[in-house]
Amino acid sequence: MSVHEVVVPQSINENGGLAGFRGIHRRIWNSVFRKPAIPQNELEHSKAVADNFFLHIHSAKVHDRTLKFRTTLGLGLLSFFMFIILVVTGVLLMFYYVPTPAEAYNRMLDLRGAVFFGDILRNLHRWAAHAMVLLVVLHMVRVFLTGAHKAPREFNWCIGVVLLLLTLFMSFTGYLLPWDQLAYWAIVVGTSIAGYAPVVGKSMQFVLLGDYSVGGEALLRFYVLHCVALPAVLLALVGAHFWRIRKDGGLARPHGNEEGDSSNTKATVSHMQPGEAPSFERFPARAGKTYGLMCVVERSSPATKVEPECQVQSWPAALNRELALFVISLLVLSIFALIFKAPLEDPANPLHPPNPAKAPWYFLGLQELVSYDAFWGGIGIPGILVLLALLAPYLEWRKGGEGVWFHRSRSAANWMFLTIMLTLGILTIIGSLFRGVNWQFTVPW
Amino acid sequence: MAPLHIDPERSAPPDEGRRRFLTTVTTVTLATAAGAMSLFNMIFLKPRVIYGSSSKVRVGRPNAFPQGSYLDLPAARLMVRRDGNRFAAISTVCTHLGCTVRATDVGFDCPCHGSTYDQQGINMGGPAPKPLAWYRISLTPEGELEVDKSDIVPFNTYLEVAS
Numbered sequence: 001m002s003v004h005e006v007v008v009p010q011s012i013n014e015n016g017g018l019a020g021f022r023g024i025h026r027r028i029w030n031s032v033f034r035k036p037a038i039p040q041n042e043l044e045h046s047k048a049v050a051d052n053f054f055l056h057i058h059s060a061k062v063h064d065r066t067l068k069f070r071t072t073l074g075l076g077l078l079s080f081f082m083f084i085i086l087v088v089t090g091v092l093l094m095f096y097y098v099p100t101p102a103e104a105y106n107r108m109l110d111l112r113g114a115v116f117f118g119d120i121l122r123n124l125h126r127w128a129a130h131a132m133v134l135l136v137v138l139h140m141v142r143v144f145l146t147g148a149h150k151a152p153r154e155f156n157w158c159i160g161v162v163l164l165l166l167t168l169f170m171s172f173t174g175y176l177l178p179w180d181q182l183a184y185w186a187i188v189v190g191t192s193i194a195g196y197a198p199v200v201g202k203s204m205q206f207v208l209l210g211d212y213s214v215g216g217e218a219l220l221r222f223y224v225l226h227c228v229a230l231p232a233v234l235l236a237l238v239g240a241h242f243w244r245i246r247k248d249g250g251l252a253r254p255h256g257n258e259e260g261d262s263s264n265t266k267a268t269v270s271h272m273q274p275g276e277a278p279s280f281e282r283f284p285a286r287a288g289k290t291y292g293l294m295c296v297v298e299r300s301s302p303a304t305k306v307e308p309e310c311q312v313q314s315w316p317a318a319l320n321r322e323l324a325l326f327v328i329s330l331l332v333l334s335i336f337a338l339i340f341k342a343p344l345e346d347p348a349n350p351l352h353p354p355n356p357a358k359a360p361w362y363f364l365g366l367q368e369l370v371s372y373d374a375f376w377g378g379i380g381i382p383g384i385l386v387l388l389a390l391l392a393p394y395l396e397w398r399k400g401g402e403g404v405w406f407h408r409s410r411s412a413a414n415w416m417f418l419t420i421m422l423t424l425g426i427l428t429i430i431g432s433l434f435r436g437v438n439w440q441f442t443v444p445w
Numbered sequence: 446m447a448p449l450h451i452d453p454e455r456s457a458p459p460d461e462g463r464r465r466f467l468t469t470v471t472t473v474t475l476a477t478a479a480g481a482m483s484l485f486n487m488i489f490l491k492p493r494v495i496y497g498s499s500s501k502v503r504v505g506r507p508n509a510f511p512q513g514s515y516l517d518l519p520a521a522r523l524m525v526r527r528d529g530n531r532f533a534a535i536s537t538v539c540t541h542l543g544c545t546v547r548a549t550d551v552g553f554d555c556p557c558h559g560s561t562y563d564q565q566g567i568n569m570g571g572p573a574p575k576p577l578a579w580y581r582i583s584l585t586p587e588g589e590l591e592v593d594k595s596d597i598v599p600f601n602t603y604l605e606v607a608s
Contacts, residue, residue: 185544189557192543203491210492212595213522217496351519353544355556371558371572374541439559 045315055319057242059250061311062318066251071146071403074325075139079167080238081329082132087231089125093118097177099223101216104179105347112344119341120334126342128333129171133362136167144392144417147401147410148252154393156244159237161389166234168362173226175360176219184348185357187214187222193370193378201379214350252403355437364431365424371439385420392417500595507532507590507606517548523580523592524548531603534592535566536578546577553577565601576600 039048046060065071096115097107111118140160143149149157176187191214195205210217245251312318345354359367369377392413401407406414436442502521510516510527517524517537522545524535537546537553544557552569553562561570566577581596582604590604 185557188544189542192541195543206492207490211495212500217492350522351545353556357544357557367558370542373572374574378542438554438556 039315042313045313049314049319055315057246058314058318059246060314062314063250063253064310064312064317065253065403067312067317067321070405071251073138073142075135075142077322077325078329079132079135079139081326082128082135082333083234083238085128085330085333086125086132089121089128090227090231092121093125094227099177099219101179101219101348104177104219108178108180108344112341120337123337123340123342124333127336127340129174130360130362131333133167133171136164137362140164141417141421145414146252146403146405147407148403149393150252150396150402151393151399153244153248153252156241156248157393158390159241159244161386163234163237163241165386166230166237170226170230170234171360171362173222173230176222177226178344179219179348180345181348181354182343182345182358182360184214184350185353186359186363187218188353189357189359189367189370190363191218193366193374196375196379198379254403356435356439358431358435361428361432364435365427368427368431368435371435388420500593502592502594503585504534504590504592506588507584515548519545521592521594523594525582525590525592528603530606532582532590532606533601533603534580534582536580536594538578539573540568540575540577541571541573567600 034051039045049055049058049060093111096111096118098104108122111122113119143157143160149160172186172190176183191205191208194208195201197204206212208218208221209215210221358364366378366382369381371377396410396413398409401410433444434441502518502523504516504518504521504525507527510525510532512527512529515524515526519537522536522538524537526533526535537548538544539546539555539557539560541555541558541560544555546553546555546560546562552564553566555561555571555573559571560568560573562573562577563569566579568574568576578597579600579602581593581598581602583591583593584604584606585591590606
């Protein structure tokens with residue numbers, strides 16, 4: 001039953017005391033859903049996606065290419081799912097955690113041994129954090145190799161670079177919280193690296209630690225950063241990142257007859273801009289506006305019956321795939337969390353660093369660089385790499401290769417990018433496996 | 446409610462100069478306020494009171510140290526050394542990235558990134574960029590040695606204590 005058919009209640013005085021309650025369940029239901037809860041046809045599907053707060057991040061229709069697995073490998077979506085899992089498990093863990101040097105480690109032991117489901121939640125949180133770092137990096141690689149960072153998506157790539165840095169900083173601040181040896185010495189080393197930054201380095205280190213050395217103040221500060229400040233910024237930027245995907249015209253896709261895409265040979269949609277259709281009535285009396293379902297076609301004549309055929313309804317095509325991906329990722333992560341325990345080392349001992357004192361795996365490339373030179377390894381080279389990443393879409397301004405894996409016209413850029421990523425990967429492997437006591441070179445076998 | 450009446454004379458172009466002046470004044474005022482608030486918030490984050498350990502550490506009476514001995518104080522992250530009647534306090538915080546170095550027979554070793562120092566704390570190998578810090582050491586009125594970790598003194602500064 002639609003909203004227009006709701007019976008206006010008679011006044012209570014007219015029909016006696018309880019008459020207002022007649023049909024109240026229907027009125028409540030209609031106030032929540034406004035339309036059938038389960039949409040029945042294509043129009044209702046489109047309206048459901050466009051009108052629902054939680055679904056309207058989708059367009060009503062998507063290009064079928066967007067949903068092909070090889071277009072994105074689902075990496076951005078998986079990163080976001082990891083973030084959701086991290087928020088849920090993280091908030092639950094907060095109910096038991098106390099951010100003081102005296103209590104923090106004990107609470108880890110409680111979570112492991114005493115709290116029902118505590119162990120699993122901690123494992124899930126830790127492995128989801130590792131997975132998120134990995135997936136965000138892979139997502140970045142995917143975007144670059146498909147040329148999806150190029151105009152008009154440059155700025156969204158830059159938001160993505162900031163999101164990568166925030167992801168790393170989130171996991172770094174999270175690492176301190178168990179207050180074990182790894183945590184303590186990773187923070188000693190990490191904040192010392194911050195101290196090498198030119199001009200503001202020493203102040204930054206002092207503000208991060210809230211003291212001259214790592215202690216209770218640093219734990220409190222990292223706790224607030226990890227649980228409130230950074231997730232808030234991250235969530236806002238994730239919103240902006242998703243928003244820009246649609247505002248920049250959807251996922252990057254090849255022009256016309258470019259190779260690697262047979263489904264899109266007839267026409268190219270450059271923009272779908274609901275709300276920009278000419279409207280002559282300010283308040284049209286007729287409900288069921290349809291301009292949200294049309295699109296502007298980049299051609300001299302309207303190519304009707306061409307582009308819409310390449311499009312599919314977001315509900316159910318996109319939503320089903322998203323749900324499936326979420327269920328699969330949660331399932332894999334849960335199995336992983338049941339089998340592998342999140343590591344917890346000895347309690348933090350400020351007197352004796354472990355030997356070797358290693359950071360988590362994704363920082364070991366950095367630690368390897370730092371072991372040659374603190375400034376260049378910790379500030380100089382990472383700074384240059386971040387700057388290069390931010391400038392990459394502006395330097396690679398020539399059109400071509402958007403939305404195509406390893407496009408021939410972009411092979412130079414792809415090789416440069418892959419060389420940098422592979423170098424970082426090799427440094428990470430050296431730092432993880434080939435460094436032993438006193439950071440001396442060893443072989444793992 | 447009275448219908449909205451638009452006076453054709455009042456919809457004439459406004460005083461451009463006055464409008465620009467008001468825009469400038471408003472912009473500058475709001476920008477100044479926003480800038481000041483951001484600055485205060487940043488200064489707020491820089492602690493003025495430190496709850497951690499004091500920078501001054503008492504390490505005992507001079508005659509508690511035999512001739513030529515040294516005392517490693519990992520909790521205070523420093524080492525006190527006696528050389529004749531002279532005393533010195535050397536930091537055991539690695540100048541590379543802040544790990545605690547360990548005293549060895551020939552100097553100091555850092556376990557984190559493999560820096561090595563000689564007995565004077567001069568960096569000999571690894572990524573350490575400079576020698577270990579030497580702290581001011583003084584005698585309190587009660588006759589105890591006191592190290593001030595916030596006061597870094599030039600290399601090879603000793604305190605002479607009359608025995």
